[in-house]
Amino acid sequence: MKTVALIVAAGSGLRAGEGLPKQYRSLGARAVLSHSVERLSAHPDVDEVRVVINPAHRDFYDTAIADVEPIGDPVDGADTRQGSVLAGLEAIGEADIVLIHDAARPFIGKDVVDRLIAALAGNGGAVPALPVVDSLRRGNGTISDEVSRVDLHRVQTPQAFRFAPLLAAHRHAAPGATDDAEIARAAGLAVALVAGDEGLFKLTHAQDFERAERLMGNRGFRTGFGYDVHRFAAGESVCLCGINVPHSRSLAGHSDADVGLHALTDALLGAIGAGDIGDHFPPGDPEWKGAASGRFLRHAADLVTASGGSIENVDVTLICEAPRIGPHRQAMRERVAEILRLPVDRVSVKATTTEKLGFTGRREGIAAQAVAAIRR
Numbered sequence: 001m002k003t004v005a006l007i008v009a010a011g012s013g014l015r016a017g018e019g020l021p022k023q024y025r026s027l028g029a030r031a032v033l034s035h036s037v038e039r040l041s042a043h044p045d046v047d048e049v050r051v052v053i054n055p056a057h058r059d060f061y062d063t064a065i066a067d068v069e070p071i072g073d074p075v076d077g078a079d080t081r082q083g084s085v086l087a088g089l090e091a092i093g094e095a096d097i098v099l100i101h102d103a104a105r106p107f108i109g110k111d112v113v114d115r116l117i118a119a120l121a122g123n124g125g126a127v128p129a130l131p132v133v134d135s136l137r138r139g140n141g142t143i144s145d146e147v148s149r150v151d152l153h154r155v156q157t158p159q160a161f162r163f164a165p166l167l168a169a170h171r172h173a174a175p176g177a178t179d180d181a182e183i184a185r186a187a188g189l190a191v192a193l194v195a196g197d198e199g200l201f202k203l204t205h206a207q208d209f210e211r212a213e214r215l216m217g218n219r220g221f222r223t224g225f226g227y228d229v230h231r232f233a234a235g236e237s238v239c240l241c242g243i244n245v246p247h248s249r250s251l252a253g254h255s256d257a258d259v260g261l262h263a264l265t266d267a268l269l270g271a272i273g274a275g276d277i278g279d280h281f282p283p284g285d286p287e288w289k290g291a292a293s294g295r296f297l298r299h300a301a302d303l304v305t306a307s308g309g310s311i312e313n314v315d316v317t318l319i320c321e322a323p324r325i326g327p328h329r330q331a332m333r334e335r336v337a338e339i340l341r342l343p344v345d346r347v348s349v350k351a352t353t354t355e356k357l358g359f360t361g362r363r364e365g366i367a368a369q370a371v372a373a374i375r376r
């Protein structure tokens with residue numbers, strides 16, 4: 001099942017006022033566009049992200065995504081959002097599911113994407129929507145008729161569709177649709193409504209940037225804690241924090257038994273309330289036999305990003321009498337920083353003995369503790 005996220009970013013942002021087109025303006029010291037690219041790329045069910053741009057904005061685009069994971073080349077957009085989406089769909093070629101998202105909605109969270117994909121099980125499309133909470137009136141200077149709010153929804157993006165029927169619908173669509181749900185519905189596809197998110201508002205006017213900056217600034221700190229133990233077995237080296245350390249024993253485990261990275265993976269999962277390492281990588285699953293634990297850590301980091309979080313710092317303590325960690329500590333910090341795509345100064349690796357007390361003191365195994373702080 002191939003899922004592609006298509007981000008449309010070819011607009012001019014005229015209603016947002018003067019300056020850079022809104023998708024390239026700064027939000028939390030990064031370009032608006034980079035937030036959606038990063039969060040959708042990190043979603044575990046998204047296989048590919050494509051962005052549709054105005055080719056005249058290519059320099060802005062290159063600067064905007066310079067610090068995020070590389071994605072495919074941008075697609076040239078058109079004069080209307082509808083035309084830009086069609087250009088993007090044509091460029092994708094093949095996919096099973098497409099998530100079409102406005103670059104101007106940077107606060108995309110994992111939960112909405114999960115709900116959309118789940119809703120596709122019985123529908124050709126699904127859109128996030130919120131109820132209308134204010135009274136609705138027609139009027140021009142003074143009010144006239146009330147408009148009933150019953151069954152009215154504010155529809156957001158991303159909008160999720162089965163790819164082939166949506167592409168066919170777009171190819172035959174009349175101009176003037178405000179979103180892709182309208183095009184899908186006109187072609188006879190059933191489009192489900194799923195719960196949207198107030199945070200998914202669209203940056204439309206200049207004052208929306210103030211609200212967005214407030215949201216960025218108001219993100220709270222969360223912490224997560226992880227603990228793991230692996231017993232020693234026959235062997236000649238142990239893998240700790242991604243580094244192979246020569247030793248008279250190995251650590252026993254289903255994967256590479258990297259006790260440090262396992263504790264850290266649990267700390268990240270704990271910080272976002274996403275269960276523990278065993279939920280994501282069951283120990284009985286042959287897929288993870290001998291697996292490099294960097295994969296587990298990267299997965300947890302992606303879940304943090306996809307949920308709208310960013311890692312502030314992590315701290316791992318390895319507990320053992322031997323091997324000596326000191327000579328490998330810097331390499332471990334660098335490897336963890338590489339996996340987490342963090343500066344090294346935000347990664348700490350420490351070690352302690354237990355004064356020959358307990359199972360670590362008796363050299364029966366190695367324990368590790370980790371904490372992670374994230375902003376979300």
Ligand SMILES: Nc1ccn([C@@H]2O[C@H](COP(=O)(O)OP(=O)(O)OP(=O)(O)O)[C@@H](O)[C@H]2O)c(=O)n1
Nearest residue numbers: 008009010011012013014015079080084103104
């Ligand atoms: N020709 C267009 C027009 C819009 N969009 C994208 O569609 C999304 C939603 O559109 P909107 O908020 O209307 O953006 P703009 O068209 O840029 O804004 P404005 O109407 O104020 O100029 C934005 O991410 C925008 O970049 C696009 O890809 N191609």
Ligand SMILES: C[C@](O)(CO)[C@H](O)COP(=O)(O)O
Nearest residue numbers: 081102155156157178179202
């Ligand atoms: C696609 C959209 O964001 C869904 O709410 C909306 O229709 C875009 O409308 P706009 O008129 O281009 O702002």
